[in-house]
Amino acid sequence: MTAIWPDRDALCLLTDLYELTMAQAYWRQQRNDEAIFSLFFRVLPEQRQYAVACGQEYAAHLVSELRFPAEQVARLAELKQFQPEFLDWLAGFRFTGEIRTVPEGTLVFPHEPVLEVRAPVIQGQLLESLLMNYINLETLLASKASRVVDAAGGRPVMDFGMRRMHGLEAAWRGVRAYRVAGISGTSNVLASRDFDLPAQGTMAHSYIQAVGDERQAFLEYARLYPGTTLLVDTYDTLAAVDKVIGLVREEGIEVGAIRIDSGDLGALAKAARRRLDDAGLSGIRIVVSGGLDEWKVAKLVADGAPMDGFGVGTEMGSVADAPSLDFAYKLTEYGGEPRLKNAPGKPVYPGAKQVWRHHDASGMLAGDEITGIDEARDGEPLLREVIRDGRPVLPSPDPDQARERLSRERQSLPTALRGLTPHAPYPVRFSESLETLRRDTLARLAE
Amino acid sequence: MTAIWPDRDALCLLTDLYELTMAQAYWRQQRNDEAIFSLFFRVLPEQRQYAVACGQEYAAHLVSELRFPAEQVARLAELKQFQPEFLDWLAGFRFTGEIRTVPEGTLVFPHEPVLEVRAPVIQGQLLESLLMNYINLETLLASKASRVVDAAGGRPVMDFGMRRMHGLEAAWRGVRAYRVAGISGTSNVLASRDFDLPAQGTMAHSYIQAVGDERQAFLEYARLYPGTTLLVDTYDTLAAVDKVIGLVREEGIEVGAIRIDSGDLGALAKAARRRLDDAGLSGIRIVVSGGLDEWKVAKLVADGAPMDGFGVGTEMGSVADAPSLDFAYKLTEYGGEPRLKNAPGKPVYPGAKQVWRHHDASGMLAGDEITGIDEARDGEPLLREVIRDGRPVLPSPDPDQARERLSRERQSLPTALRGLTPHAPYPVRFSESLETLRRDTLARLAE
Numbered sequence: 001m002t003a004i005w006p007d008r009d010a011l012c013l014l015t016d017l018y019e020l021t022m023a024q025a026y027w028r029q030q031r032n033d034e035a036i037f038s039l040f041f042r043v044l045p046e047q048r049q050y051a052v053a054c055g056q057e058y059a060a061h062l063v064s065e066l067r068f069p070a071e072q073v074a075r076l077a078e079l080k081q082f083q084p085e086f087l088d089w090l091a092g093f094r095f096t097g098e099i100r101t102v103p104e105g106t107l108v109f110p111h112e113p114v115l116e117v118r119a120p121v122i123q124g125q126l127l128e129s130l131l132m133n134y135i136n137l138e139t140l141l142a143s144k145a146s147r148v149v150d151a152a153g154g155r156p157v158m159d160f161g162m163r164r165m166h167g168l169e170a171a172w173r174g175v176r177a178y179r180v181a182g183i184s185g186t187s188n189v190l191a192s193r194d195f196d197l198p199a200q201g202t203m204a205h206s207y208i209q210a211v212g213d214e215r216q217a218f219l220e221y222a223r224l225y226p227g228t229t230l231l232v233d234t235y236d237t238l239a240a241v242d243k244v245i246g247l248v249r250e251e252g253i254e255v256g257a258i259r260i261d262s263g264d265l266g267a268l269a270k271a272a273r274r275r276l277d278d279a280g281l282s283g284i285r286i287v288v289s290g291g292l293d294e295w296k297v298a299k300l301v302a303d304g305a306p307m308d309g310f311g312v313g314t315e316m317g318s319v320a321d322a323p324s325l326d327f328a329y330k331l332t333e334y335g336g337e338p339r340l341k342n343a344p345g346k347p348v349y350p351g352a353k354q355v356w357r358h359h360d361a362s363g364m365l366a367g368d369e370i371t372g373i374d375e376a377r378d379g380e381p382l383l384r385e386v387i388r389d390g391r392p393v394l395p396s397p398d399p400d401q402a403r404e405r406l407s408r409e410r411q412s413l414p415t416a417l418r419g420l421t422p423h424a425p426y427p428v429r430f431s432e433s434l435e436t437l438r439r440d441t442l443a444r445l446a447e
Numbered sequence: 448m449t450a451i452w453p454d455r456d457a458l459c460l461l462t463d464l465y466e467l468t469m470a471q472a473y474w475r476q477q478r479n480d481e482a483i484f485s486l487f488f489r490v491l492p493e494q495r496q497y498a499v500a501c502g503q504e505y506a507a508h509l510v511s512e513l514r515f516p517a518e519q520v521a522r523l524a525e526l527k528q529f530q531p532e533f534l535d536w537l538a539g540f541r542f543t544g545e546i547r548t549v550p551e552g553t554l555v556f557p558h559e560p561v562l563e564v565r566a567p568v569i570q571g572q573l574l575e576s577l578l579m580n581y582i583n584l585e586t587l588l589a590s591k592a593s594r595v596v597d598a599a600g601g602r603p604v605m606d607f608g609m610r611r612m613h614g615l616e617a618a619w620r621g622v623r624a625y626r627v628a629g630i631s632g633t634s635n636v637l638a639s640r641d642f643d644l645p646a647q648g649t650m651a652h653s654y655i656q657a658v659g660d661e662r663q664a665f666l667e668y669a670r671l672y673p674g675t676t677l678l679v680d681t682y683d684t685l686a687a688v689d690k691v692i693g694l695v696r697e698e699g700i701e702v703g704a705i706r707i708d709s710g711d712l713g714a715l716a717k718a719a720r721r722r723l724d725d726a727g728l729s730g731i732r733i734v735v736s737g738g739l740d741e742w743k744v745a746k747l748v749a750d751g752a753p754m755d756g757f758g759v760g761t762e763m764g765s766v767a768d769a770p771s772l773d774f775a776y777k778l779t780e781y782g783g784e785p786r787l788k789n790a791p792g793k794p795v796y797p798g799a800k801q802v803w804r805h806h807d808a809s810g811m812l813a814g815d816e817i818t819g820i821d822e823a824r825d826g827e828p829l830l831r832e833v834i835r836d837g838r839p840v841l842p843s844p845d846p847d848q849a850r851e852r853l854s855r856e857r858q859s860l861p862t863a864l865r866g867l868t869p870h871a872p873y874p875v876r877f878s879e880s881l882e883t884l885r886r887d888t889l890a891r892l893a894e
Contacts (some may be wrong), residue, residue, distance in 0.1 A: 002508045002843065004509070005452045005616045006637055012639035014615050016607070017648030020636065021786065025654065025671050035657065041842065075640050121657050128595075129653075132610035133618055160463070162667045163579035165773040166460050166587075169452045173614060176686030189462035189467065190453055193522050201464030204575075206778035209786045210482060210568050224472050234788055294503065300892060314771050321766040324611040331653035339656045341681055345710060396449065419489055445682070 012068045015129040017274045024125045026122045033335035036352045038113045045322030050423035052146045052406055053108045055179045056101040056115045057136030057397035059131050061385040068093050072380035080401035099387040105180050105402030109428045112355045127331045136327055138177040144319045145181035148312055149300040156184035156309040158200050161317025180402040187231055202229040202259050215243045222253035229257040240270045245279045257285035266305040271307040294420055338441045349434050350441050354384040365412045375431055459515045462576040464514050471533045473569045481780035482568035483799045485560045492769030496869035499593045499853055500555045501624045502585030503562045504844035506578050507833040544570055546834035547625055552627050554856045556875045559802045575616040575776045585624040595759055598745040603631035603756040605647050608764025627849040643754030649676035649706050661692045668702035676704040688719045692726045704732035715754040720753040736835050737753045741867055785888045797883050802829040812859045814874035822878055861868035
């Protein structure tokens with residue numbers, strides 16, 4: 001049978017080769033002290049105020065299950081770069097370290113660790129490619145979708161993106177991230193079942209064309225699916241609206257909504273709303289789609305266009321304005337000593353950390369402080385243990401909790417940070433101790 | 448165990464809901480005449496001259512295996528939109544139609560069908576989401592990678608993109624597309640095994656930092672991996688090059704290449720080349736990486752920078768400049784009659800088609816003509832049957848053949864179309880018969 005995705009067992013080989021060659025080099029030199037690795041991004045994409053951390057708890061659970069089955073180890077051996085004793089070591093691999101993450105659905109800002117690993121360096125190194133790939137996708141999608149949901153101002157947003165997302169896994173797993181972001185439904189049938197979001201959809205232009213007669217197509221469809229959404233822009237949008245009205249009156253069909261997928265969506269929606277209302281059909285909703293992103297949604301909302309929902313696909317699914325995030329996975333401590341690379345413009349702060357989120361008296365977000373892990377602050381500590389001694393200490397993340405968390409945090413953003421364009425960066429500072437430790441470490445490095 | 452991707456059996460549910468509701472509506476009305484669906488794009492992303500068709504033959508093979516296993520049909524039933532008799536029909540589904548595609552690795556241009564389905568309309572409709580998702584990803588990646596390979600002017604290009612690609616499937620299956628595009632190796636271990644491309648990689652900065660002493664890190668790594676590539680930009684790039692030279696002389700280590708991942712890559716490579724050559728080490732190659740795309744590669748090549756290879760990740764893997772293609776899957780004929788939607792600026796041409804590629808006397812590409820399927824022309828007909836009566840008539844596509852085809856076609860592009868910015872669109876025209884048929888169909892539609 002033609003392969004679509006790899007065997008579950010092969011997850012261990014979905015990694016960059018150098019993770020494995022470095023692991024063998026550490027192993028060979030018996031260099032396996034405890035290390036801290038930190039996953040964070042340094043800059044936000046243009047026009048963005050925040051990212052929505054997503055996938056990191058799920059990925060931590062994957063790590064706790066990571067094994068190198070014999071069949072996969074045998075495939076590695078084919079590369080002729082690995083010694084039999086190291087391959088034996090891999091065959092017995094299980095993660096024994098600690099992973100701390102911020103909760104899924106948390107707003108995160110530059111330099112804030114989304115996830116930290118404390119483990120023998122070989123183990124921590126081996127996780128890099130998997131964690132980065134896994135967290136990049138869901139954080140990317142949740143961050144974009146959160147903006148679309150926010151722009152829609154309470155109107156439902158539906159995911160129509162499957163056909164333009166990067167493969168079947170992205171279209172499927174993306175729906176988990178979309179649910180966290182507050183998306184109301186998805187056209188993706190399997191994802192709707194697996195991630196418990198309503199499956200939604202209407203009809204395509206091809207259906208109307210194949211039937212040939214638009215009125216007949218509406219009639220048959222609404223009889224089969226009472227309360228359905230009818231697509232009205234195949235030929236002449238307003239003429240089609242009149243057909244819908246005629247059918248409701250003459251044939252008694254039940255129509256839940258009409259969908260407009262092309263043309264001047266705002267003007268057509270207004271005109272359609274007027275005709276429907278004049279016909280006494282104010283219960284029929286209007287859904288629009290077609291090349292929408294957060295900017296277009298916001299403009300339609302601002303213009304007072306009478307939309308009851310938005311179907312959003314390509315722009316949200318391929319994250320056209322920022323199709324990757326700037327995540328890095330950096331060694332910050334080894335054998336109890338701070339480590340960092342001195343790259344101009346790319347500061348790394350040493351050691352294990354905590355992020356403290358501060359709220360003002362009215363509950364609004366007032367700024368974050370990144371401290372060493374042992375520094376105490378008032379405020380909400382964001383990083384907490386998900387995996388200890390290689391085993392989960394928290395259950396698999398609950399998308400509903402994550403969605404509620406995101407919704408609450410988004411509502412608590414100061415006004416200057418709430419729109420689509422940030423007016424000022426969200427205040428994030430490093431503690432004095434971390435600044436001092438970084439200076440001292442760099443000074444030692446320069447000696 | 449934590450799910451990573453769906454069961455193979457669930458492929459049938461990885462579709463937009465409306466494909467299934469439309470299918471039931473056709474089925475209910477016994478509207479199941481033969482239809483033609485055509486998959487094509489209308490516009491290229493800015494700055495692009497061509498797309499590289501990829502994934503369409505593989506997808507056609509998937510279609511021939513598509514089934515609705517009982518367990519999946521039961522999940523569909525939970526949606527309470529489908530009648531038991533239709534669900535029974537789905538349980539017995541197999542594709543019985545014909546799929547024609549252009550060969551993988553073919554250069555394609557706006558309006559040219561990449562794939563055409565001829566099947567009873569229910570079947571053709573049910574394939575839409577799967578075909579679009581599947582072909583979008585590989586064509587997107589092959590098209591981008593082809594530009595990078597071309598810009599590198601014969602120097603090897605390595606895929607380092609796993610961490611920023613959209614999920615594990617994209618990072619894995621993308622390597623199949625990269626191989627077609629002419630990429631020389633990949634850091635992705637599993638994909639290198641599954642798609643038979645060399646696995647490549649060096650070391651990360653974290654390794655040097657963990658060891659603490661750069662010279663010691665180089666020494667140990669090169670002893671373990673004779674002929675390896677050493678990463679020289681963790682602290683001071685040229686000082687690190689001197690350490691490499693010293694180690695070769697004093698310790699006799701074997702070094703295949705050095706990699707520079709940050710800073711002014713061109714200037715550093717030139718300076719490093721000079722030091723290596725002066726030390727008599729002209730056999731040590733120089734590989735660069737870090738934020739590269741086709742433009743940066745082309746500039747380094749034009750500047751005469753002494754690179755022996757490029758590692759390319761984020762930009763190629765997330766296709767930052769054009770993260771989706773404008774593919775459409777359109778009904779063009781139903782029951783032997785031409786069908787099309789009259790959308791301003793979005794012309795569709797009716798019926799089943801052929802694309803004829805013309806070469807001039809010197810073998811250069813001279814323009815394409817899109818004709819009806821029954822029109823004969825001199826020239827190379829691009830669309831050929833892959834699936835007949837639901838079964839493959841061609842073997843699974845061979846990436847080597849596809850790569851050779853692409854390489855040959857890219858070499859045959861007229862000079863004006865060969866650079867990174869097109870000076871004129873490649874000439875594609877519709878036959879007189881198609882133009883006439885379209886006019887007549889639109890006129891009938893307007894009656």
